[in-house]
Amino acid sequence: MLKFIIENNENYQPGLSIDCVIFGFHDNQLKVLLIKVPHSEKWSLPGGFIPIDQDIDTAAVTVLNERTGVEGVFLRQFAAFGKIKRNDDHFGKEVLKYLDIDPEKGKWLTRRFVTIGYYALVDFLKIVPVRTSSSEIIEWIDHKEVPELILDHKEILDKALDTLRTELNLMPVGYNLLPEKFTMPELQKLYETILDKKLDRRNFMRKITNIGILNKLDEKKNNVAHKAPNLYSFDKEKYDEVLKNGLNQGW
Amino acid sequence: MLKFIIENNENYQPGLSIDCVIFGFHDNQLKVLLIKVPHSEKWSLPGGFIPIDQDIDTAAVTVLNERTGVEGVFLRQFAAFGKIKRNDDHFGKEVLKYLDIDPEKGKWLTRRFVTIGYYALVDFLKIVPVRTSSSEIIEWIDHKEVPELILDHKEILDKALDTLRTELNLMPVGYNLLPEKFTMPELQKLYETILDKKLDRRNFMRKITNIGILNKLDEKKNNVAHKAPNLYSFDKEKYDEVLKNGLNQGW
DNA sequence: GTTCAAATGTGTTATTATGACGCAATGTAC
């Protein structure tokens, strides 16, 4: 696939790439979808090149799908990365040889690539990463245990998380991260995990309830230790409304 | 200049450009720095191409300086724009002919360009736009009277203003927009102009004072009608601290 | 100089949001 792209580079936007930071939530941990590159010990964000006949926002969806099989995800652009040396030595001679790429055709790869970062929050259980290349390994990795990444992917990941934390204050989060029915402690854990800090249980409940995006269901979670917590669902209509208008108006 | 760039495109990042949205404040109006393109009736954001040997953030500064002469400005990246048809017909045959560019060498220009948007807030009075090309006109234009712009520049400008308004709730604004000594009504007008809405005078004063970034000077403005307002200056140290940490923590 | 209008400086008050807790109810483990 990479070989195909590289040798048909006329069909791709030159000097530009896309990298996706896909966050999932499972087991009270924030997970990131990463790819193990075959010819290196390092891992990588799912990324790729931009077809010349696609909007970049569309290309981001395409790229993510091609690398991971993930579909139906709302990707949010958060930044462009373009330091001069960001991809120095990434497609060196050995790599090109490994990939069986004609050095002449691979020449354009040795120049600086600017990459556009996209991030998304997805339901860990609903998203089943598919290995699209037999030589790649795709895995959900706990964001606190992220191994060494290629290029500036660590910086990209950090920036994505930073953006996510900021946006948590401006919009509601959870719709694509939790099952349809969820408990208050589960929602709180999500927030705590993203923010990496403890929140007061009772104050959290009050604040999140006041936003008005939750439906309290007449149902309790069962098979749990201790007191059974009530179940909630998102009121999608109100949720989307708040998403559009933002949480707090500030000035 | 453009001809030089185009015919030496090996020195520039292919398929990528930068556009700058420079906001100024004067006469209680939000101004935008625009350039009148010679071979069109439309106006344009100051933009340009990215030298292959510069970080994109550095290139943004370079581009702005080359097009307008503006120096020493902190540019903030806010989005990338990459719809397929965004620059269709922009460098058509007539334009290339007008610019006296070899059609073969100008071919790369007809492909889709992705542009990275940067915005800045600058002191209207300190920034004196310099005409760097005799055929271009550079002007501060009231943002409410922006004429038709080329390509998707209107969309870029709107997005910049949107970002600015959001960031107004996350960080203090004014340091580069007001003279060293300013009055409370002046600062309020700035906020009102950016947000395009009226704020209560007394509540504004309390809130902005509580942030702790202002020094109340032992001096009043003179030569004004009615009661002379007190003068303030920014406490740069505290201002920068708040810039770094943000205003409200939310969760 | 007196008076007026417009703007500034400094409040008050009611309402709401926030942070830090208390305590009873629920359900499991033993």
Next chain:
DNA sequence: GTACATTGCGTCATAATAACACATTTGAAC
């Protein structure tokens, strides 16, 4: 049953916010 962790629903003090009152200052009109 008792012990214990967890949930649900409170309280209270404090801070932030919105709406508004009133006296003061100043240039200008008379």
